[in-house]
Amino acid sequence: MSKLFQPTRLGALALQNAIVMAPLTRSRSDAQGVPLPHVVDYYAQRSSAGMIIAEGTQPSFAGQGYARTPGIHSPEQIAAWRKVTDAVHKGGASMVLQIMHTGRIAHPLNRQVPDAPVAPSAVTPAGQMWTDQQQMQSYPQPRAVTTAELPALREEFVQAAKNAREAGFDGVELHAANGYLLNQFLASNANLRTDGYGTDLAGRIRFVVETVKAVADAIGADRTGIRVSPGHMFNDLVDANPVETHVALLDAIPTADMAYVHVMKADAFAPQLNNAGDPTATLATMRAHTRGRMIAAGGYTQETGEAALASGELQAVVFGRPFIANPDLVARFKNGIALAQPNADLFYTPGPQGYSDYPAAG
Numbered sequence: 001m002s003k004l005f006q007p008t009r010l011g012a013l014a015l016q017n018a019i020v021m022a023p024l025t026r027s028r029s030d031a032q033g034v035p036l037p038h039v040v041d042y043y044a045q046r047s048s049a050g051m052i053i054a055e056g057t058q059p060s061f062a063g064q065g066y067a068r069t070p071g072i073h074s075p076e077q078i079a080a081w082r083k084v085t086d087a088v089h090k091g092g093a094s095m096v097l098q099i100m101h102t103g104r105i106a107h108p109l110n111r112q113v114p115d116a117p118v119a120p121s122a123v124t125p126a127g128q129m130w131t132d133q134q135q136m137q138s139y140p141q142p143r144a145v146t147t148a149e150l151p152a153l154r155e156e157f158v159q160a161a162k163n164a165r166e167a168g169f170d171g172v173e174l175h176a177a178n179g180y181l182l183n184q185f186l187a188s189n190a191n192l193r194t195d196g197y198g199t200d201l202a203g204r205i206r207f208v209v210e211t212v213k214a215v216a217d218a219i220g221a222d223r224t225g226i227r228v229s230p231g232h233m234f235n236d237l238v239d240a241n242p243v244e245t246h247v248a249l250l251d252a253i254p255t256a257d258m259a260y261v262h263v264m265k266a267d268a269f270a271p272q273l274n275n276a277g278d279p280t281a282t283l284a285t286m287r288a289h290t291r292g293r294m295i296a297a298g299g300y301t302q303e304t305g306e307a308a309l310a311s312g313e314l315q316a317v318v319f320g321r322p323f324i325a326n327p328d329l330v331a332r333f334k335n336g337i338a339l340a341q342p343n344a345d346l347f348y349t350p351g352p353q354g355y356s357d358y359p360a361a362g
Ligand SMILES: Cc1cc2nc3c(=O)[nH]c(=O)nc-3n(C[C@H](O)[C@H](O)[C@H](O)COP(=O)(O)O)c2cc1C
Pocket: 022, 023, 024, 025, 026, 055, 056, 098, 175, 177, 178, 227, 264, 268, 269, 297, 298, 299, 300, 318, 319, 320, 321, 322, 347
């Protein structure tokens, strides 16, 4: 009996099946971070999923790094997201919002505020990012957030979570993966703080633990998830011991009460691993330190997803790229219909093309 198609629960979140759409940045919002009308179409087309995790969304203008990403801090953004969540709920899916503060992974041309991006420490990441005005640009040096500023930074996540609920989301996912702000606090090469919020293990996990607890207190642990990517080499983040770091993190947050822990497997995009060893073994270690529900993404197929549910390792399976070109992914799995391939050139371009114009199977 297939478990993929069975209803399931992740804390307070009720899923019509165990197939989850991954958070996918698609850069279809306006310059003020307001999702455009085709964002409603795109998510509604995918609402046969059990749950949709909306794309990385900034909690403030200061938290924005990329061009045309959405926010959840203005009345206009909240109103636009409300149209999305209403449409998705009509299709039967639950929907949570991924709160993404990009920290040092940001370029001034992509931002609406003049100040330098903040990060745990003033460590400039190697690499470049896209800007609409001047194409690829190197990252500027970030400013280290002061100790006195940390409560307000934490509060940004809390307010974003409350705003997400007001916009009709069933919960939120804190983005502590893939090299963005919360992940920067965790990693030994990005967090050199000496104020009790960095350097050693207890210090590096501290801001993330405090943020998870503050958000859980505000909207309920059972509506709060966290995404981690131990060992994922991305955005110039290298931790000396990512498994040790993430074990300590999971042991310190209320995973039994939280909606879920979401692991992105380290080899999802990049073959390089950062001191984490075999990603399958890492996933098992994360499972052992997750006292509640775990979901995971990274190259899953219908078969491997089904196996992960059958073994009890996962309570739902997360699919990213397959959802881009297959809005009816659930029906395609159910009926054995071949999957369409997405056009990667249109992942982050403006407009409906390559976004909300992928057809369902006839
Ligand atoms: C176009 C694109 C955008 C993405 N944006 C995000 C994002 O906003 N937040 C995030 O945590 N992961 C993001 N990811 C990673 C996916 O959520 C997912 O973990 C990854 O694609 C691996 O799953 P898959 O093999 O099923 O695609 C993105 C991936 C792609 C391809």
